Amino acid sequence: MLMTSGKNLSSPKVLERLSVLGQALDNQQQLHAFDGGLLKLGKEAERKSNDDEFSSAGDRSPARSRSRQRAPSGQGRSPSQAHHFGSEAHEEAFGTEFRVLARHYAALGFEDKDGLWVAVSSMPLGPAGPQANFLVGVFFDRRVAPRGWAFSRLGPRAAPMALKHTNLPDASICAMTKEDNAWSPSDGLVALIDHYSIWAVKSWHRQELGWWPGPQYGFGSYYRKREFVAKEWCGCGSGKRYASCHQTFDFLESEEIGRRQFKGAFSCDYEDRAVPQAIMDAARSRWKNLPSLVSAFSHRRIVWGEL
Numbered sequence: 001m002l003m004t005s006g007k008n009l010s011s012p013k014v015l016e017r018l019s020v021l022g023q024a025l026d027n028q029q030q031l032h033a034f035d036g037g038l039l040k041l042g043k044e045a046e047r048k049s050n051d052d053e054f055s056s057a058g059d060r061s062p063a064r065s066r067s068r069q070r071a072p073s074g075q076g077r078s079p080s081q082a083h084h085f086g087s088e089a090h091e092e093a094f095g096t097e098f099r100v101l102a103r104h105y106a107a108l109g110f111e112d113k114d115g116l117w118v119a120v121s122s123m124p125l126g127p128a129g130p131q132a133n134f135l136v137g138v139f140f141d142r143r144v145a146p147r148g149w150a151f152s153r154l155g156p157r158a159a160p161m162a163l164k165h166t167n168l169p170d171a172s173i174c175a176m177t178k179e180d181n182a183w184s185p186s187d188g189l190v191a192l193i194d195h196y197s198i199w200a201v202k203s204w205h206r207q208e209l210g211w212w213p214g215p216q217y218g219f220g221s222y223y224r225k226r227e228f229v230a231k232e233w234c235g236c237g238s239g240k241r242y243a244s245c246h247q248t249f250d251f252l253e254s255e256e257i258g259r260r261q262f263k264g265a266f267s268c269d270y271e272d273r274a275v276p277q278a279i280m281d282a283a284r285s286r287w288k289n290l291p292s293l294v295s296a297f298s299h300r301r302i303v304w305g306e307l
């Protein structure tokens with residue numbers, strides 16, 4: 001296995017935590033997100049609430065701690081947390097929402113002509129675990145789905161997280177689909193980053209333990225053959241495991257047909273998926289060199305529910 005997420009993932013304690021959370025996700029148990037992205041099982045969250053102060057952050061958002069404001073990780077720039085945005089338009093569109101985000105996550109906000117770049121770090125497995133670094137683009141026009149990229153390491157040797165369940169072809173995070181009803185723009189950035197944090201746990205789980213926990217989508221035989229293992233949920237929405245659903249069919253279908261079908265759906269080959277150069281440069285510069293939102297979103301518009 002590639003150890004792109006750093007040495008933290010090799011600790012037995014962290015691996016055990018990853019396994020526990022993975023099992024819960026595979027059983028469709030809801031996880032609760034706390035400050036810094038820390039994820040807990042329902043039971044753990046209840047237990048903790050006896051001696052700590054937790055509040056529900058809204059109808060669909062998980063409970064989260066409001067006990068302390070986390071200091072940002074100081075990656076490069078001072079955070080916008082304490083400040084208002086320079087432009088009235090940004091303040092109006094993102095001010096309150098961003099400051100809420102910065103209370104719960106180490107977050108930086110960067111104004112763009114057409115919206116906002118948000119850089120967030122999350123430690124879903126706790127302080128002993130690895131850090132996931134997200135760069136998220138949000139347009140003023142909230143009908144455009146936000147797009148995020150995940151990195152296990154920033155700086156000159158920046159490394160993106162594994163590509164499974166990232167979108168084609170720009171390798172942006174695919175943490176939910178519209179059909180899930182898991183997130184909509186009105187849920188806000190905190191809930192979005194909570195979902196990204198859960199996605200990160202699933203990604204590490206696959207990297208270290210060999211399989212993706214929980215329901216997933218996957219279009220076409222070629223994609224599923226490349227990305228799914230037998231014990232994972234099938235990608236067709238049947239609620240069955242891959243082994244007892246599409247796997248046999250997928251292996252009977254020829255690679256040529258599978259590849260053609262894939263290209264028809266995504267206008268690119270499976271192998272073409274990659275984090276765009278400009279987004280890699282942003283991670284290498286620790287967000288000093290950010291591309292324009294428009295250029296970063298220049299790939300084919302992502303339709304909810306594709307993958």
Ligand SMILES: [Zn+2]
Pocket residue numbers: 234235236237238245246
């Ligand atoms: Zn299936």
